Every structure is written in structure tokens, then in C-alpha cells.
Amino acid sequence: MKLLEKYTSKHLKLENRIVMAPMTRSRADNEEHLANDLMQNYYSQRATAGLIITEGINVSKDSVGYINVPGLYSEKQTESWKNVTSAVHASGGKIFAQLWHVGRVSHPDFHKGKVPLAPSAVNPETQSYTYEGFKDTVTPQEMTLEDIKQTVKDFANAAENAMKAGFDGVEIHGANGYLFHQFFALTSNKREDNYGGSIENRGRFLFEVLDAVIEKIPVEKVGLRLSPDFDGVFGMTKDDETTEMFEYLVNKLNNYD
Template identity: 55%
Template sequence: MKKLFEKAQLKSLDLQNRVVMAPMTRARTSQPGNIPNDMMATYYQQRATAGLIISEATQISDDSQGYSFTPGVYTDEQVKGWQPVTKAAHEQGAAMFCQLWHVGRVSHPTFQKGELPIAPSALAPIETKVWISDDQGNGNMVDCIQPREMDQSDIDRVIKDFAYSAKRAIEAGFDGVEIHGGNGYLIDQFLRTNSNKRTDNYGGTRENRIRFLIEVVDAVIAAIGADKVGVRLAPFITFKDMNCPDIVPTILEASRQLQARDIAYMHLSEADWDDAPVIPESFRIELREIFTNTIIVAGSYTQERANEVLNKGYADLVAFGRPFVSNPDLVSRLENNYDLADLDGATLFGGDERGYIDYPAMQIAEAVE
């Protein structure tokens, strides 16, 4: 019987519990250069009683950005900025992976030096916006536009960018990287029939639509080793105009190929809104039969639901997102059945320490009260 608070193993890493801090964009980097800073180190250190922290989504190149103030991990300044962050997390006992992303068509020329964003096909995502801010943090949500279809040189370059940023992430002190293959971003765009209309080796059949993901994974494995690689996938999430009727069997086929490469883990991003689709138990059973390495699940899990999915064997680690924002001591609160503090949604993206590192731990909150 697995329990949320017992120790766990992730390849060669010893985890102090099965709680994962999910990747959450908070847009607090220093400018110019999207550089991690001391405030971010404090933020992650406060939450490092988790067994594993997965960083906020992190750019692999200049053209992979889609939102203001999100960090990168490909310049010397960014790597130097991340080093105190990973050190702070490790000092509290947490392992830490860097989530690597390329947003693809979920971007704007503002982030592309005036050029069009790139994507598998020249299709704009319907009702999809990105956050663009000035240097003072005053921003607006702006519609995405029609991207440019990637040619082979674009594909080759992005694959190299993933591998290069993975090496830089290890230099920055991360224990590994998570390749973001879900939530409507570039790799997910290749996987789905409604966003991928290509007629070459990267489109059409499941094998072809999976090809880009696998080539990215293989390049990153060659750079840092399979034991340091995780992949995030989102088979049941359809926002950002990503409703593909073939995505579930496509994800299952991709899972076979990922298991064959013996990567560290697969991270399932599950829908977390009120009327979200329920993941069929049949899918969880089939995925577990295919992928026998570590599975992480994320999506509005309570402690009860977390222990249930662990004990059924469908997952090995459970990730928590929003509760970690307003509860830096989330592990303790869950373990002791303490009430959880509510978050301030107005301070989620951008800004200063307010709504970021000023949420008190339980004992401080009680003393104030």
C-alpha cells in the first residue's frame, strides 16, 4: 500500500515523499533576459518539502517564448540565475527537474522579434490568448495569430535547442528535465490531427505525428541520459483548440516508445476545472500496462484521491499545483489535515513578492490570527 508521504525512488534519486510540486507559470523573472532571481529561489525553497519539484515552464531558445517574464535556461545569465534556485530546493531535501517548453503557435510576434511564431501547420489556435506585458508589469491578454509552418530546418533546430537547454539545465543544478509535450504547446501540436495537417514524415499517421516528440526525447537522452528525462503529456486536455479525436491512442503509442527508452517518468496533466472530463479507468489500466516506469499524475488531487490512485497502482507520484501557491507548507498541511489557505488569483502572474513569497506557513498564520 503506497502512501503519499512515504519515501520513493525516481531512478537514482531518493525522494522524501511522493508529493510533487507541479510546474506553474508565475512570471517573476528579472528583465531583460528572462533571468531567474533570488525571489524565485525563496519561492521554491519555501515549497521544497515536496519530494520532487518540477519548475515552471522554461524556454529553450529565443523563439520558444509565448508569455512575458517566463524564464529561460539557454543563456549563461539564465543558468547562473537558476543555480541559487536549485541549491535552495536541494538544501530543503527536494529533487528538482526543469520543465522545458517550446510554445509553438501559442505565441505572438512580440516574442519573435517581429516574425511569425512557428508550428507544425499554419493554423491559428481559436480563442487562444497569450499574456504580453511591458517592463512595469502592465499587461494584457492578446490573441494568437496564424503561425508559419515549420520546415525541416526549423524542426532540426528546435530538436537541437531542446538538447542544448537540457545540458544547460544540468549545469544549472537541476536533477533532470521534463519535456513539455502537453497543454497545447509545440510538441502537443505535432501529436494532434487538428493542429497537424502536414503531409511529410511528421504528419498524417500516428507514427508520423509522434516522430517529433520521439526525436526530441532521443536528442535529450543523448545529451544528459534517459534517467534524467521526464515527459509531460495531456491526453484529455483540449483547451487551446486541441480537440483531437485520435489523441488517446496516439498517447498510448507514444508511451510504448517512451517506455522502450527507459525514461525516468511520464507526467500526465489532467483537466482540473469543475466540469472537466473524467479520465476512464480503462485508460489508466492500459497506460500502466504499457508504461511501467514512474507515472506522475496532476489535476486537482486531494489527499484521498492521491492515495487512491497510488494504491491502485495507476501512479507512483502525485503532483499538486494551485494549492502549493498559497500553501508553501502544503506537505505538512496535508499530512496533518490542516485547512488550506486560498490563493489570490490576481497575483498569479507577474508582479513582486505579493502573492508569491508572502503566503505564511501554518504556524505563522496561527500566530498572527
């Protein structure tokens, strides 16, 4: 198998097997979180990769945790991405939108003074880079059942907007200490309801989001990023159930086709 050979599957055809990884760049419009000409140029210049995965794109106002990060939750944001996807396609490339919610890895400065939402009220004890520089994180607000329900809808809405914007698919960011990962890990999930405790409960949010997303767009256009060995960053630590947790996730994911 050669890296520069074409890749063809039932649902995806790529000019080569190189995949550009998502990288947060903080170059979007800082008022309405729009994709702009700078981003259009950046991605079109890299369209010779077989597949581009964009930087993390916020699915809602509540999901923000970095400065100048683009969104896909408004009509104007959706329209702004069309120039990016069109430019990538014109250069022969394919591009997936990475859908992102940072959870507790945020700061009240991004939420008009309100604390960030997370599975549990556990401070990651790290720093968030705000418009005024690095600031210590705070203890987040434990998500209510209504918050969880709304966030599921937010991901589904963002996936639908991604299709309207011309993306070839989406990648759900379930890794690196952000919201989904916070639900998975015992260090960050102290809930005692149906979203905490057992391995099945801690994985429940992911599969509710995945089911909601594939009601809006075809399952073959949906990817998922996981990081089982992520340890020591953003307050995340491995525990006695980490391996079993991710084995459960992967085995259940195998039922989606």
C-alpha cells in the same frame, strides 16, 4: 502506501511522494529571462515536497509565449538557476526543470514582429497575454525542416544546461496544447511530410527530441508530461485518432529505460 513515506527507485530518492506540479508564474527578469531572488525564495520555501517540477522554462527565443518566463538557452540564464537549485538542495529537496516551447500559443510581440513557429499554419484562435495585455493569436509560420532540426537541438542544449545549473533532472513539456501536442493532434498538424499524416509521423518530433536529450544527459533524469484528454483549450480538439495516437506514444516510450 503512504504519501509521506520516502520514495526510492534505482535512480531517484525522494524524502516523500509529494510532487509539486509546474506552474507558470511570470516572475523572471523580463530582459534576459533570468531566474532571480524571488524565484529562489519561492522554490526553496517548497523544498519539503519530495520533488519540485519548475514552471515551464523556455528552450530558445523562439519558444517564448508568456511574459517574464525564465529561459535555459544562455550561459547567463544557466548561471542564474544555480542559486535556485542550491537553495532547494540546501533545504533537502529535489528539483526538475520543465523544458518548454509554446509553439503557436504565442504572439509576434514576443518575436520582434515575426509570427510564432508551429507544426502548421493553423491559428489556435485564442489569446496571448503580452506586455500590453491580452491580444488575439495569429496564424503561425509552419516550421521548416531546418526549424524542426534547430528546435531538437534547442531542447538538447537546454537539458544540458539544466544539468550545469544543478537540476536533478528535466521534464519535457509535451502536453496542454503546446508545441509537441500540436504535432500530435490532427486539428493543429496538417503537414504532408515526415512530421504529419500518420500517427508515427506525428510522434516523430517528440522522439527526435527525446533521443537528442538523452545523448546529453542520462535517460533516468528525463521525464515527459502528456495530456491525452486535453480538449477545447488553445484550439485543441480530440479526434478519431487521439486514443490511438497516445497509445502509440506510451508504448514506444516503454522502450526507453
